[in-house]
Ligand code: NA
């Protein structure tokens with residue numbers, strides 16, 4: 001019997017962790033109990049920033065992490081957070097199919113085997129006032145936490161504010177921040193309606209969680225078990241994608257029922273964002289070079 | 303590496319090793335790290351050294367934890383000001399009429415100072431350095447005066463800000479702000495218990511009470527009390543920076559330092575030397591605590607690899623143990639531990655094992671944090687290792703046991719406080735829930 | 741040699757103190773800056789890294805000053821030869837552990853450099869740079885422990901065992917601002 005540890009940063013009742021639990025069950029039953037995986041949820045074994053490193057160096061055998069967390073290391077990890085490049089589940093899936101070979105190649109160079117990826121619900125804008133065009137965003141106290149959000153803040157003339165995710169609810173309550181971008185899921189989890197009342201469903205991007213396994217650990221399995229893992233991973237990706245899409249609507253309904261104005265962006269706002277998106281895609285391609293260009297070209301052809 | 307050792311045996315081996323290594327006088331942080339190493343050697347075949355480096359790096363490079371040195375520094379600056387004298391002069395005119403008279407300045411003075419200091423020993427020493435000689439001069443009962451100081455000094459830990467609360471919050475992965483808020487009402491409760499005890503004692507022993515100070519015209523009283531303003535202003539600066547949205551929970555520690563520096567400058571005690579000393583003292587105390595936290599972070603990960611915490615939580619679930627029985631057992635354990643080791647070590651040494659059990663039993667982790675902090679308070683005044691006892695021993699020249707005896711009623715009152723917050727958890731949870739409704 | 745070592749501990753302690761002030765300044769800049777439309781990009785990361793540098797660079801100084809806590813109940817009851825042996829055991833155990841720790845921390849920083857690991861916030865910094873603070877601090881602590889080992893082997897009183905305080909005030913200050921929280 002082989003035992004694997006699986007660190008993840010998200011709580012047990014999160015959609016990704018629920019999906020992961022089913023994956024683990026599939027692997028265990030499929031391998032006839034030969035491979036047992038223990039999930040260490042809620043960053044109880046390793047914290048999010050360290051999970052990739054921990055799996056690459058064999059401290060854990062398998063792990064899950066938000067792919068874009070590593071965009072500073074290689075732009076390919078940030079392809080799914082280029083604003084407005086892929087802004088629906090369908091496009092996001094195409095983008096993943098187009099970028100998967102490049103991501104796999106990069107991970108393989110670090111001794112990691114890619115299993116699957118599942119997106120978070122699309123990112124929208126939370127605010128305290130009406131935003132009918134990008135000009136309305138000028139002067140907002142805007143939480144920026146990565147390159148993309150910082151650039152958006154810069155381009156619309158908002159005031160970037162550095163706040164850690166853990167302090168966001170308190171920062172919202174006391175007005176340290178009055179707008180930020182995130183998914184309906186995050187807004188629901190942090191009870192954003194207590195401080196803000198507008199949600200613009202801009203579907204700016206769909207960040208993905210990536211599940212990978214240490215290559216040496218994977219190679220140590222017999223062929224049959226390897227096949228079981230890969231089959232379960234394919235099923236988990238399919239299931240997770242659907243789960244995320246189903247939950248998206250549920251989360252937005254919850255936000256409305258709590259009294260938030262959940263709405264699609266006005267044509268003027270959408271138009272402004274489209275321009276910003278083009279600019280940021282160009283930024284990204286410049287950073288990612290020919291490989292990045294190839295990924296975007298492949299995506300656009302799909 | 304050695305195949306699977308059954309968990310009960312493994313737990314016993316690790317516990318025995320921990321006791322031996324700590325008793326032998328090895329530095330606590332090193333001892334913790336070694337227990338983690340042993341746990342991993344006995345139960346996994348992952349690269350142990352890499353886990354050590356990764357978990358320590360990950361635990362130390364923390365924004366939330368960066369508030370810790372600032373709260374420590376704030377206390378160090380205030381310790382070097384004349385705040386305590388101002389506090390005594392400002393409070394004493396108003397407390398003459400209460401049975402127990404100026405003994406109450408110890409309790410209220412510590413309570414107010416606790417709202418700007420995160421340390422118990424510092425609170426005890428700061429208030430004690432002026433109150434102790436003044437009370438002696440007026441002929442107050444020495445035993446009562448020492449006991450109240452020892453007991454009230456511990457309020458530094460319960461009334462926010464609090465160094466061990468930051469340590470707990472980071473260890474248990476709960477919001478520092480919520481634990482801070484949770485400690486506020488229990489802090490007032492403990493003060494009320496202490497004052498009630500002093501009043502009853504004074505009524506029963508009228509002969510042990512010196513006569514009143516000559517009474518003062520009302521305007522003079524007010525003038526004296528104006529001396530309390532700087533301290534109140536400092537408390538206001540910290541809270542307002544947070545509430546008005548100038549600062550996050552972590553950043554308000556920096557506002558505390560700014561306020562403390564301002565206060566020291568205003569009172570003329572901010573010399574270059576005092577500033578320098580405060581920085582270096584704060585640095586050393588932080589280094590000491592951070593290395594223990596580093597050792598604990600590694601041991602926590604090591605324990606997760608062994609599976610012991612999860613198994614224990616399962617066991618608690620299976621036992622159908624009533625939550626109150628669990629709390630009673632934990633209370634006994636913490637009182638014994640508290641006699642022997644310091645509070646921070648007590649928190650981090652037990653967190654790995656206790657937190658999953660407590661969670662399983664359905665306790666709120668913010669509530670448990672406050673419960674644990676009251677036990678840390680007790681640890682400060684139980685012999686042989688109790689830092690408030692050491693402080694007072696040196697201030698009064700009496701031996702540890704005499705002071706421990708004087709502090710014993712207050713140790714019992716802290717137990718009463720534990721009983722009360724266990725029966726009425728709302729006392730802890732009211733403010734955190736008010737600020738973060740669920 | 742004595743002077744060089746003592747300066748090493750002291751100055752790394754000063755460096756740690758400087759990082760404490762850096763944390764303070766960063767947080768005030770973040771907080772006050774927001775009111776003036778000034779954002780310290782990745783200020784949270786820089787504060788966290790300063791904390792690491794502070795916590796580790798100050799270790800040797802803290803250790804030498806006897807402010808690293810241990811359970812002294814048994815040690816305090818010993819004297820003479822048994823006490824020397826007990827101290828030697830403690831120091832050897834601590835030296836071995838910190839040596840191993842230093843090596844592994846070095847490995848971590850080296851891997852970060854080798855893999856090109858970057859910080860994850862808005863400002864991109866190679867992670868080996870902040871990690872180096874941890875390695876350096878541990879290495880200096882290791883030197884300090886070996887130094888003490890030699891002192892005790894020579895039959896002298898360990899530096900971390902403080903002289904009894906001259907005045908009660910000194911002792912109060914030591915306890916209030918050191919060992920006990
Ligand atoms: Na306090």
Ligand code: NA
Pocket residue numbers: 640641642643680681682683684685686687688689
């Ligand atoms: Na004690």
